Amino acid sequence: MTYRRRSLRVGMVCPYSFDVPGGVQNHVLGLARYLRESGHRPYVLAPGELGSSAADLGLEDFASAGVAMPVPYNGSVARVNFGPLSAARVRRWLRNGKFDLIHLHEPITPSISLLALWAAEQPVVATFHTATPRSRSMQLASGVLRAAIEKIDAGIAVSESARNVVIQHLGRDAVVIPNGIRFDDFAGGRHMPAERTAEWLRSAQQPRLVFIGRLDEPRKGLDVLLAALPLIKQARPNLQVIVAGQGSRLLPAGCRTLGTISEESKIALLGSADVFVAPQLARESFGIVLLEAMAAGVHVVASDLPSFVDLLGARHDRRRLGDVFTVGDHRALAQAVLQVLDHPDPMRAKRAQQAAQNYDWSSVGTTVLAIYRAALSTAPAKRTGSSMG
Protein backbone atom coordinates (compact mmCIF):
# COMPACT_ATOMS: atom_id res chain seq x y z
CA MET A 1 0.00 0.00 0.00
CA THR A 2 1.42 3.30 -1.11
CA TYR A 3 -0.14 5.30 1.71
CA ARG A 4 0.48 2.92 4.57
CA ARG A 5 3.19 4.85 6.33
CA ARG A 6 3.35 8.20 4.61
CA SER A 7 2.31 11.33 6.41
CA LEU A 8 -0.90 12.67 4.87
CA ARG A 9 -1.87 16.26 4.16
CA VAL A 10 -5.54 16.39 5.03
CA GLY A 11 -7.67 19.41 4.20
CA MET A 12 -10.64 19.50 6.55
CA VAL A 13 -13.60 21.74 5.94
CA CYS A 14 -15.86 22.66 8.85
CA PRO A 15 -19.01 24.55 7.81
CA TYR A 16 -19.55 26.10 11.24
CA SER A 17 -17.47 28.75 12.96
CA PHE A 18 -15.23 27.92 15.90
CA ASP A 19 -16.46 31.13 17.57
CA VAL A 20 -19.41 29.14 18.85
CA PRO A 21 -19.21 25.74 20.50
CA GLY A 22 -20.84 22.84 18.69
CA GLY A 23 -20.67 19.13 18.04
CA VAL A 24 -19.30 19.35 14.51
CA GLN A 25 -16.65 21.87 15.53
CA ASN A 26 -15.49 19.72 18.45
CA HIS A 27 -15.35 16.72 16.17
CA VAL A 28 -13.17 18.56 13.66
CA LEU A 29 -10.84 19.80 16.40
CA GLY A 30 -10.61 16.38 18.03
CA LEU A 31 -9.86 14.70 14.72
CA ALA A 32 -7.27 17.34 13.77
CA ARG A 33 -5.55 16.82 17.08
CA TYR A 34 -5.55 13.05 16.65
CA LEU A 35 -4.17 13.30 13.12
CA ARG A 36 -1.35 15.57 14.22
CA GLU A 37 -0.50 13.27 17.12
CA SER A 38 -0.26 10.36 14.69
CA GLY A 39 2.15 12.21 12.43
CA HIS A 40 -0.17 13.60 9.76
CA ARG A 41 -0.77 17.17 8.71
CA PRO A 42 -4.34 18.40 9.17
CA TYR A 43 -5.39 21.78 7.77
CA VAL A 44 -8.74 23.30 8.65
CA LEU A 45 -10.92 25.70 6.71
CA ALA A 46 -13.83 27.19 8.64
CA PRO A 47 -15.82 30.41 8.73
CA GLY A 48 -15.05 33.15 11.22
CA GLU A 49 -12.20 33.40 13.66
CA LEU A 50 -10.32 30.56 15.26
CA GLY A 51 -11.78 31.25 18.71
CA SER A 52 -10.38 30.30 22.09
CA SER A 53 -11.93 26.82 22.10
CA ALA A 54 -9.72 25.91 19.16
CA ALA A 55 -6.50 27.30 20.61
CA ASP A 56 -4.60 24.03 20.24
CA LEU A 57 -5.25 23.93 16.51
CA GLY A 58 -2.41 26.27 15.64
CA LEU A 59 -2.79 29.39 13.53
CA GLU A 60 -0.71 28.19 10.60
CA ASP A 61 -3.01 25.22 10.02
CA PHE A 62 -6.20 27.26 10.12
CA ALA A 63 -7.72 29.27 7.28
CA SER A 64 -10.81 31.41 7.62
CA ALA A 65 -13.46 31.32 4.92
CA GLY A 66 -14.71 34.76 5.94
CA VAL A 67 -17.66 35.84 8.03
CA ALA A 68 -20.65 33.51 7.96
CA MET A 69 -24.08 35.02 7.51
CA PRO A 70 -27.11 33.97 9.52
CA VAL A 71 -29.75 32.60 7.16
CA PRO A 72 -32.88 30.56 7.89
CA TYR A 73 -32.26 27.05 6.64
CA ASN A 74 -33.92 23.71 7.26
CA GLY A 75 -35.93 24.83 10.25
CA SER A 76 -33.35 26.79 12.17
CA VAL A 77 -31.00 29.71 11.64
CA ALA A 78 -27.73 28.56 10.17
CA ARG A 79 -24.63 30.70 9.91
CA VAL A 80 -23.28 29.82 6.51
CA ASN A 81 -21.02 30.99 3.71
CA PHE A 82 -22.13 31.19 0.12
CA GLY A 83 -21.65 33.28 -2.97
CA PRO A 84 -18.81 33.77 -5.46
CA LEU A 85 -16.41 35.32 -2.95
CA SER A 86 -16.59 32.33 -0.62
CA ALA A 87 -16.34 29.96 -3.57
CA ALA A 88 -13.16 31.70 -4.75
CA ARG A 89 -11.67 31.50 -1.24
CA VAL A 90 -12.43 27.81 -1.03
CA ARG A 91 -10.91 27.16 -4.47
CA ARG A 92 -7.76 29.06 -3.54
CA TRP A 93 -7.42 27.13 -0.30
CA LEU A 94 -7.82 23.83 -2.15
CA ARG A 95 -5.28 24.80 -4.80
CA ASN A 96 -2.61 26.09 -2.41
CA GLY A 97 -3.02 23.32 0.17
CA LYS A 98 -1.62 20.47 -1.98
CA PHE A 99 -3.77 18.08 0.00
CA ASP A 100 -3.63 14.31 -0.40
CA LEU A 101 -7.31 14.25 0.33
CA ILE A 102 -9.99 16.51 1.68
CA HIS A 103 -12.38 15.68 4.47
CA LEU A 104 -15.67 17.59 4.37
CA HIS A 105 -18.10 17.81 7.24
CA GLU A 106 -21.83 18.13 6.56
CA PRO A 107 -21.25 18.45 2.81
CA ILE A 108 -24.91 18.79 1.87
CA THR A 109 -25.59 22.14 3.48
CA PRO A 110 -25.25 25.53 1.79
CA SER A 111 -21.77 26.04 3.12
CA ILE A 112 -18.06 26.00 2.37
CA SER A 113 -18.22 22.20 2.59
CA LEU A 114 -20.51 22.08 -0.42
CA LEU A 115 -18.38 24.66 -2.23
CA ALA A 116 -15.31 22.54 -1.54
CA LEU A 117 -17.08 19.40 -2.77
CA TRP A 118 -17.98 21.25 -5.95
CA ALA A 119 -14.41 22.41 -6.56
CA ALA A 120 -12.49 19.39 -5.27
CA GLU A 121 -10.10 17.54 -7.51
CA GLN A 122 -8.61 15.50 -4.69
CA PRO A 123 -10.19 12.35 -3.24
CA VAL A 124 -13.11 13.37 -1.04
CA VAL A 125 -14.09 11.89 2.31
CA ALA A 126 -17.32 13.30 3.72
CA THR A 127 -18.79 12.99 7.19
CA PHE A 128 -22.56 13.23 7.67
CA HIS A 129 -23.54 14.37 11.13
CA THR A 130 -27.28 14.93 10.76
CA ALA A 131 -29.85 12.26 11.44
CA THR A 132 -33.06 14.07 10.64
CA PRO A 133 -35.70 11.47 9.77
CA ARG A 134 -37.23 13.68 7.07
CA SER A 135 -34.60 16.09 6.01
CA ARG A 136 -36.05 18.48 3.48
CA SER A 137 -32.66 19.69 2.40
CA MET A 138 -31.39 16.16 1.84
CA GLN A 139 -34.43 15.31 -0.27
CA LEU A 140 -33.95 18.41 -2.38
CA ALA A 141 -30.23 17.74 -2.58
CA SER A 142 -30.60 14.31 -4.15
CA GLY A 143 -32.11 15.94 -7.23
CA VAL A 144 -30.24 19.20 -7.52
CA LEU A 145 -26.86 18.11 -6.22
CA ARG A 146 -26.75 14.60 -7.61
CA ALA A 147 -23.53 15.29 -9.52
CA ALA A 148 -21.79 16.75 -6.48
CA ILE A 149 -22.89 13.82 -4.31
CA GLU A 150 -21.36 11.45 -6.86
CA LYS A 151 -17.97 13.05 -6.22
CA ILE A 152 -17.75 11.76 -2.67
CA ASP A 153 -15.26 8.88 -2.61
CA ALA A 154 -15.96 7.67 0.90
CA GLY A 155 -18.85 8.60 3.16
CA ILE A 156 -18.76 8.48 6.94
CA ALA A 157 -21.88 8.67 9.09
CA VAL A 158 -21.62 9.36 12.80
CA SER A 159 -24.41 6.92 13.69
CA GLU A 160 -26.61 4.25 12.11
CA SER A 161 -29.46 6.76 11.95
CA ALA A 162 -27.25 9.29 10.17
CA ARG A 163 -26.25 6.51 7.77
CA ASN A 164 -29.92 5.76 7.06
CA VAL A 165 -30.46 9.38 6.09
CA VAL A 166 -27.55 9.14 3.66
CA ILE A 167 -28.90 5.91 2.15
CA GLN A 168 -32.50 7.06 1.86
CA HIS A 169 -32.08 10.64 0.77
CA LEU A 170 -28.80 10.65 -1.10
CA GLY A 171 -28.73 7.14 -2.49
CA ARG A 172 -25.22 6.70 -1.17
CA ASP A 173 -23.77 4.57 1.58
CA ALA A 174 -21.46 5.40 4.45
CA VAL A 175 -19.29 3.68 6.99
CA VAL A 176 -20.44 4.36 10.53
CA ILE A 177 -17.72 5.92 12.64
CA PRO A 178 -18.96 7.55 15.82
CA ASN A 179 -17.70 10.86 17.14
CA GLY A 180 -14.64 10.67 19.32
CA ILE A 181 -14.17 11.86 22.89
CA ARG A 182 -11.12 12.43 25.03
CA PHE A 183 -11.91 9.58 27.36
CA ASP A 184 -9.09 10.03 29.84
CA ASP A 185 -10.00 13.67 30.49
CA PHE A 186 -13.51 12.72 31.51
CA ALA A 187 -12.80 9.44 33.24
CA GLY A 188 -10.34 11.24 35.52
CA GLY A 189 -12.81 14.04 36.29
CA ARG A 190 -13.99 12.53 39.56
CA HIS A 191 -10.65 13.13 41.15
CA MET A 192 -10.14 16.77 40.31
CA PRO A 193 -7.75 18.49 42.74
CA ALA A 194 -9.64 20.73 45.14
CA GLU A 195 -7.81 23.94 44.26
CA ARG A 196 -8.80 23.66 40.61
CA THR A 197 -12.48 23.26 41.31
CA ALA A 198 -14.80 26.22 41.42
CA GLU A 199 -17.01 27.18 44.34
CA TRP A 200 -20.10 25.61 42.78
CA LEU A 201 -18.43 22.26 42.60
CA ARG A 202 -17.56 21.93 46.26
CA SER A 203 -21.12 22.00 47.57
CA ALA A 204 -21.70 18.58 46.10
CA GLN A 205 -23.08 17.01 49.24
CA GLN A 206 -26.57 16.75 47.75
CA PRO A 207 -27.40 14.65 44.72
CA ARG A 208 -26.87 16.61 41.57
CA LEU A 209 -28.66 16.60 38.22
CA VAL A 210 -26.90 18.12 35.22
CA PHE A 211 -28.06 19.32 31.81
CA ILE A 212 -25.61 20.58 29.18
CA GLY A 213 -26.82 22.15 25.95
CA ARG A 214 -28.10 25.37 24.45
CA LEU A 215 -30.64 26.86 26.82
CA ASP A 216 -32.57 28.84 24.22
CA GLU A 217 -32.95 26.22 21.52
CA PRO A 218 -36.22 24.33 21.88
CA ARG A 219 -34.97 21.12 20.30
CA LYS A 220 -32.38 20.69 23.05
CA GLY A 221 -35.40 19.95 25.23
CA LEU A 222 -34.67 22.00 28.33
CA ASP A 223 -38.41 22.71 28.54
CA VAL A 224 -39.14 19.04 29.08
CA LEU A 225 -36.66 18.93 31.94
CA LEU A 226 -38.10 22.11 33.49
CA ALA A 227 -41.62 20.69 33.24
CA ALA A 228 -40.43 17.56 35.02
CA LEU A 229 -38.61 19.46 37.78
CA PRO A 230 -41.60 20.02 40.13
CA LEU A 231 -42.34 16.28 40.01
CA ILE A 232 -38.72 15.41 40.76
CA LYS A 233 -38.30 18.05 43.45
CA GLN A 234 -41.46 16.85 45.17
CA ALA A 235 -39.86 13.49 45.82
CA ARG A 236 -36.30 14.77 46.16
CA PRO A 237 -36.33 18.31 47.64
CA ASN A 238 -32.58 18.34 48.18
CA LEU A 239 -31.69 17.65 44.54
CA GLN A 240 -29.36 20.21 42.98
CA VAL A 241 -30.14 21.05 39.38
CA ILE A 242 -27.39 22.63 37.29
CA VAL A 243 -27.76 23.61 33.66
CA ALA A 244 -24.91 24.79 31.49
CA GLY A 245 -24.92 26.08 27.96
CA GLN A 246 -25.12 29.03 25.65
CA GLY A 247 -28.08 31.36 25.59
CA SER A 248 -30.06 33.23 28.17
CA ARG A 249 -33.32 32.18 29.67
CA LEU A 250 -35.33 32.54 32.81
CA LEU A 251 -35.04 29.52 35.04
CA PRO A 252 -37.29 28.53 37.95
CA ALA A 253 -36.07 28.65 41.53
CA GLY A 254 -33.83 25.79 42.60
CA CYS A 255 -32.27 25.54 39.17
CA ARG A 256 -28.85 26.96 38.68
CA THR A 257 -27.25 28.03 35.45
CA LEU A 258 -23.54 28.33 34.78
CA GLY A 259 -23.88 29.83 31.30
CA THR A 260 -21.33 28.81 28.70
CA ILE A 261 -18.66 26.67 30.33
CA SER A 262 -15.13 25.79 29.34
CA GLU A 263 -14.07 22.27 28.50
CA GLU A 264 -12.36 22.00 31.88
CA SER A 265 -15.44 23.10 33.79
CA LYS A 266 -17.50 20.64 31.80
CA ILE A 267 -15.20 17.84 32.88
CA ALA A 268 -15.46 18.95 36.50
CA LEU A 269 -19.22 19.40 36.30
CA LEU A 270 -19.80 15.94 34.86
CA GLY A 271 -17.41 14.52 37.44
CA SER A 272 -19.59 15.92 40.21
CA ALA A 273 -22.95 14.85 38.75
CA ASP A 274 -25.19 11.98 39.79
CA VAL A 275 -27.64 12.11 36.92
CA PHE A 276 -27.11 13.51 33.45
CA VAL A 277 -30.28 14.34 31.53
CA ALA A 278 -30.42 14.59 27.73
CA PRO A 279 -34.02 15.56 26.93
CA GLN A 280 -33.40 16.46 23.26
CA LEU A 281 -36.57 16.59 21.17
CA ALA A 282 -35.20 15.90 17.71
CA ARG A 283 -32.33 15.99 15.31
CA GLU A 284 -29.58 14.91 17.61
CA SER A 285 -27.39 12.83 15.37
CA PHE A 286 -24.95 11.85 17.99
CA GLY A 287 -24.91 12.25 21.74
CA ILE A 288 -21.38 13.41 22.26
CA VAL A 289 -22.13 14.97 25.66
CA LEU A 290 -23.89 11.76 26.49
CA LEU A 291 -20.67 9.86 25.86
CA GLU A 292 -18.70 12.33 27.91
CA ALA A 293 -21.15 11.86 30.79
CA MET A 294 -20.80 8.09 30.44
CA ALA A 295 -17.00 8.42 30.45
CA ALA A 296 -17.29 10.41 33.66
CA GLY A 297 -19.28 7.57 35.20
CA VAL A 298 -22.55 9.49 35.50
CA HIS A 299 -25.95 7.84 35.17
CA VAL A 300 -27.56 8.94 31.93
CA VAL A 301 -31.26 9.59 31.35
CA ALA A 302 -32.06 10.45 27.74
CA SER A 303 -35.01 10.80 25.39
CA ASP A 304 -35.54 7.81 23.11
CA LEU A 305 -34.21 9.36 19.90
CA PRO A 306 -32.84 6.66 17.60
CA SER A 307 -29.22 7.69 18.04
CA PHE A 308 -29.56 7.72 21.83
CA VAL A 309 -31.19 4.29 21.83
CA ASP A 310 -28.40 3.01 19.54
CA LEU A 311 -25.92 4.13 22.15
CA LEU A 312 -27.68 3.30 25.42
CA GLY A 313 -29.80 0.29 24.56
CA ALA A 314 -33.57 -0.17 24.61
CA ARG A 315 -35.78 0.62 27.60
CA HIS A 316 -36.01 -2.81 29.18
CA ASP A 317 -32.72 -4.20 27.96
CA ARG A 318 -30.94 -5.68 30.97
CA ARG A 319 -27.55 -4.75 29.54
CA ARG A 320 -28.56 -1.16 28.78
CA LEU A 321 -26.09 1.57 29.60
CA GLY A 322 -28.60 4.25 30.57
CA ASP A 323 -32.30 4.96 30.73
CA VAL A 324 -34.39 6.31 27.88
CA PHE A 325 -37.84 7.87 28.09
CA THR A 326 -40.42 8.84 25.46
CA VAL A 327 -39.37 12.01 23.66
CA GLY A 328 -41.01 15.09 25.18
CA ASP A 329 -42.75 13.21 28.00
CA HIS A 330 -41.82 15.10 31.18
CA ARG A 331 -43.57 12.60 33.45
CA ALA A 332 -41.53 9.75 32.04
CA LEU A 333 -38.39 11.85 32.45
CA ALA A 334 -39.20 12.52 36.12
CA GLN A 335 -39.90 8.86 36.69
CA ALA A 336 -36.63 7.79 35.09
CA VAL A 337 -34.60 10.32 37.08
CA LEU A 338 -36.18 9.28 40.38
CA GLN A 339 -35.62 5.64 39.54
CA VAL A 340 -31.91 6.34 39.04
CA LEU A 341 -31.64 8.40 42.25
CA ASP A 342 -33.50 5.83 44.35
CA HIS A 343 -31.78 2.78 42.92
CA PRO A 344 -28.39 3.76 41.55
CA ASP A 345 -26.73 0.92 39.67
CA PRO A 346 -22.94 1.27 39.92
CA MET A 347 -22.44 -1.73 37.64
CA ARG A 348 -24.38 -0.06 34.87
CA ALA A 349 -22.36 3.13 35.26
CA LYS A 350 -19.21 1.03 35.09
CA ARG A 351 -20.44 -0.71 31.92
CA ALA A 352 -21.32 2.65 30.42
CA GLN A 353 -17.85 3.94 31.22
CA GLN A 354 -16.26 0.94 29.54
CA ALA A 355 -18.48 1.43 26.50
CA ALA A 356 -17.49 5.09 26.33
CA GLN A 357 -13.84 4.09 26.19
CA ASN A 358 -14.45 2.62 22.72
CA TYR A 359 -15.20 6.16 21.57
CA ASP A 360 -11.82 7.53 22.58
CA TRP A 361 -10.04 9.25 19.72
CA SER A 362 -7.30 6.62 19.80
CA SER A 363 -9.70 3.98 18.43
CA VAL A 364 -12.12 6.20 16.49
CA GLY A 365 -9.21 7.96 14.78
CA THR A 366 -7.67 4.67 13.65
CA THR A 367 -10.85 3.84 11.76
CA VAL A 368 -10.94 7.31 10.18
CA LEU A 369 -7.39 6.76 8.97
CA ALA A 370 -8.42 3.38 7.55
CA ILE A 371 -11.13 5.21 5.56
CA TYR A 372 -8.58 7.75 4.34
CA ARG A 373 -6.35 4.95 3.10
CA ALA A 374 -9.25 3.15 1.45
CA ALA A 375 -10.33 6.38 -0.28
CA LEU A 376 -6.78 7.04 -1.43
CA SER A 377 -6.36 3.50 -2.72
CA THR A 378 -9.44 3.95 -4.92
CA ALA A 379 -8.47 7.39 -6.20
CA PRO A 380 -7.50 7.70 -9.86
CA ALA A 381 -3.77 8.02 -10.38
CA LYS A 382 -3.83 11.54 -11.81
CA ARG A 383 -5.71 12.94 -8.86
CA THR A 384 -3.12 11.99 -6.29
CA GLY A 385 -0.02 11.97 -8.43
CA SER A 386 0.79 8.46 -7.33
CA SER A 387 -0.35 5.10 -8.59
CA MET A 388 -2.10 2.36 -6.70
CA GLY A 389 0.12 -0.50 -5.62
Next chain:
Amino acid sequence: MSTLEILALLIIVMVILVWRITWLASRVHRATMRAERTWSALDAALVGRARRAAELVTMPGIDPATALLVLDAAAAALEPDLCKGDRERAESDLSHVLDAVDPMLPTSPTELASERARASICRRLHNDAVATALFLRRRFTVRILRLAGRTAEPRPFEMEDGSIAL
Protein backbone atom coordinates in the same frame (compact mmCIF):
# COMPACT_ATOMS: atom_id res chain seq x y z
CA MET B 1 -40.65 34.92 -35.46
CA SER B 2 -38.33 35.09 -38.40
CA THR B 3 -36.53 32.06 -39.78
CA LEU B 4 -33.26 33.42 -38.48
CA GLU B 5 -34.60 33.68 -34.93
CA ILE B 6 -35.97 30.15 -35.04
CA LEU B 7 -32.64 28.91 -36.32
CA ALA B 8 -30.76 30.74 -33.57
CA LEU B 9 -33.10 29.32 -30.94
CA LEU B 10 -32.67 25.85 -32.37
CA ILE B 11 -28.90 26.15 -32.22
CA ILE B 12 -29.01 27.33 -28.61
CA VAL B 13 -31.24 24.41 -27.65
CA MET B 14 -28.95 22.01 -29.45
CA VAL B 15 -25.87 23.39 -27.73
CA ILE B 16 -27.51 23.06 -24.32
CA LEU B 17 -28.65 19.55 -25.14
CA VAL B 18 -25.21 18.45 -26.29
CA TRP B 19 -23.63 20.03 -23.24
CA ARG B 20 -26.05 18.23 -20.92
CA ILE B 21 -25.44 14.90 -22.61
CA THR B 22 -21.67 15.29 -22.56
CA TRP B 23 -21.85 16.16 -18.90
CA LEU B 24 -24.02 13.14 -18.16
CA ALA B 25 -21.68 10.91 -20.14
CA SER B 26 -18.70 12.15 -18.15
CA ARG B 27 -20.55 11.39 -14.92
CA VAL B 28 -21.35 7.87 -16.13
CA HIS B 29 -17.72 7.39 -17.11
CA ARG B 30 -16.43 8.71 -13.78
CA ALA B 31 -18.80 6.50 -11.78
CA THR B 32 -17.95 3.39 -13.81
CA MET B 33 -14.23 4.03 -13.51
CA ARG B 34 -14.56 4.51 -9.78
CA ALA B 35 -16.44 1.24 -9.41
CA GLU B 36 -13.56 -0.46 -11.25
CA ARG B 37 -10.99 1.12 -8.95
CA THR B 38 -12.94 0.30 -5.79
CA TRP B 39 -13.08 -3.29 -7.03
CA SER B 40 -9.30 -3.52 -7.38
CA ALA B 41 -8.94 -1.99 -3.91
CA LEU B 42 -11.42 -4.52 -2.50
CA ASP B 43 -9.70 -7.36 -4.32
CA ALA B 44 -6.35 -6.32 -2.86
CA ALA B 45 -7.86 -5.94 0.61
CA LEU B 46 -9.44 -9.40 0.48
CA VAL B 47 -6.18 -10.98 -0.65
CA GLY B 48 -4.39 -9.14 2.16
CA ARG B 49 -6.93 -10.44 4.64
CA ALA B 50 -6.61 -14.05 3.47
CA ARG B 51 -2.80 -13.84 3.58
CA ARG B 52 -2.84 -12.49 7.12
CA ALA B 53 -5.28 -15.23 8.09
CA ALA B 54 -2.95 -17.85 6.62
CA GLU B 55 -0.12 -16.39 8.70
CA LEU B 56 -2.02 -17.33 11.87
CA VAL B 57 -0.63 -20.82 11.35
CA THR B 58 2.79 -19.58 12.41
CA MET B 59 1.44 -18.05 15.60
CA PRO B 60 3.19 -19.61 18.59
CA GLY B 61 0.87 -21.71 20.72
CA ILE B 62 -1.86 -22.21 18.13
CA ASP B 63 -3.31 -25.73 18.09
CA PRO B 64 -3.07 -27.75 14.86
CA ALA B 65 -6.84 -28.17 14.44
CA THR B 66 -7.43 -24.41 14.51
CA ALA B 67 -4.46 -23.87 12.21
CA LEU B 68 -5.81 -26.34 9.67
CA LEU B 69 -9.28 -24.79 9.77
CA VAL B 70 -7.95 -21.30 9.13
CA LEU B 71 -5.47 -22.40 6.48
CA ASP B 72 -8.16 -24.28 4.57
CA ALA B 73 -10.51 -21.29 4.53
CA ALA B 74 -7.72 -18.86 3.61
CA ALA B 75 -6.48 -21.11 0.80
CA ALA B 76 -10.02 -21.44 -0.57
CA ALA B 77 -10.36 -17.64 -0.62
CA LEU B 78 -6.96 -17.24 -2.30
CA GLU B 79 -7.80 -19.77 -5.04
CA PRO B 80 -7.12 -18.06 -8.37
CA ASP B 81 -9.79 -17.61 -11.08
CA LEU B 82 -12.81 -18.13 -8.88
CA CYS B 83 -16.09 -16.96 -10.38
CA LYS B 84 -17.77 -14.15 -8.49
CA GLY B 85 -20.32 -16.35 -6.69
CA ASP B 86 -17.67 -18.81 -5.54
CA ARG B 87 -15.39 -16.04 -4.39
CA GLU B 88 -18.21 -14.48 -2.38
CA ARG B 89 -18.89 -17.81 -0.72
CA ALA B 90 -15.21 -18.49 0.01
CA GLU B 91 -14.70 -15.02 1.51
CA SER B 92 -17.84 -15.36 3.65
CA ASP B 93 -16.63 -18.74 4.86
CA LEU B 94 -13.30 -17.21 5.80
CA SER B 95 -15.14 -14.53 7.81
CA HIS B 96 -17.11 -17.20 9.66
CA VAL B 97 -14.00 -19.25 10.38
CA LEU B 98 -12.11 -16.21 11.64
CA ASP B 99 -15.03 -15.32 13.91
CA ALA B 100 -15.14 -18.87 15.22
CA VAL B 101 -11.43 -19.21 15.98
CA ASP B 102 -10.94 -15.69 17.32
CA PRO B 103 -11.76 -16.46 20.98
CA MET B 104 -9.48 -19.54 20.90
CA LEU B 105 -6.31 -17.84 19.75
CA PRO B 106 -3.47 -17.48 22.27
CA THR B 107 -3.02 -13.80 21.41
CA SER B 108 -5.28 -11.39 19.60
CA PRO B 109 -3.91 -10.78 16.08
CA THR B 110 -4.10 -6.99 15.63
CA GLU B 111 -2.73 -7.03 12.07
CA LEU B 112 -5.44 -9.42 10.97
CA ALA B 113 -8.10 -7.31 12.71
CA SER B 114 -7.01 -4.23 10.79
CA GLU B 115 -6.95 -6.19 7.51
CA ARG B 116 -10.49 -7.34 8.23
CA ALA B 117 -11.58 -3.79 8.95
CA ARG B 118 -9.90 -2.61 5.76
CA ALA B 119 -11.66 -5.28 3.69
CA SER B 120 -14.99 -4.34 5.21
CA ILE B 121 -14.46 -0.64 4.49
CA CYS B 122 -13.34 -1.35 0.94
CA ARG B 123 -16.38 -3.52 0.36
CA ARG B 124 -18.74 -0.80 1.49
CA LEU B 125 -16.98 1.76 -0.69
CA HIS B 126 -17.15 -0.64 -3.63
CA ASN B 127 -20.83 -1.46 -3.27
CA ASP B 128 -21.55 2.24 -2.81
CA ALA B 129 -19.64 3.07 -5.99
CA VAL B 130 -21.44 0.29 -7.86
CA ALA B 131 -24.83 1.57 -6.72
CA THR B 132 -23.97 5.07 -7.91
CA ALA B 133 -22.76 3.77 -11.27
CA LEU B 134 -25.80 1.54 -11.78
CA PHE B 135 -28.17 4.36 -10.89
CA LEU B 136 -26.60 6.51 -13.60
CA ARG B 137 -26.35 3.72 -16.17
CA ARG B 138 -30.03 2.89 -15.80
CA ARG B 139 -31.19 6.40 -16.56
CA PHE B 140 -33.33 6.67 -19.67
CA THR B 141 -31.02 9.08 -21.52
CA VAL B 142 -27.98 6.98 -20.70
CA ARG B 143 -29.57 3.77 -21.99
CA ILE B 144 -31.10 5.25 -25.13
CA LEU B 145 -27.92 7.04 -26.18
CA ARG B 146 -25.66 4.23 -24.94
CA LEU B 147 -23.60 6.70 -22.93
CA ALA B 148 -22.02 3.88 -20.95
CA GLY B 149 -20.33 2.65 -24.12
CA ARG B 150 -19.04 -0.89 -24.03
CA THR B 151 -17.80 -0.79 -20.43
CA ALA B 152 -18.91 -3.78 -18.39
CA GLU B 153 -21.70 -3.19 -15.90
CA PRO B 154 -20.21 -3.14 -12.38
CA ARG B 155 -21.63 -5.59 -9.87
CA PRO B 156 -21.74 -5.40 -6.08
CA PHE B 157 -19.74 -7.87 -4.02
CA GLU B 158 -21.94 -9.58 -1.45
CA MET B 159 -20.35 -11.41 1.45
CA GLU B 160 -20.44 -11.73 5.22
CA ASP B 161 -17.93 -9.43 6.85
CA GLY B 162 -18.22 -11.27 10.14
CA SER B 163 -18.06 -9.62 13.52
CA ILE B 164 -15.42 -6.97 13.14
CA ALA B 165 -15.48 -3.88 15.29
CA LEU B 166 -16.45 -1.03 13.00
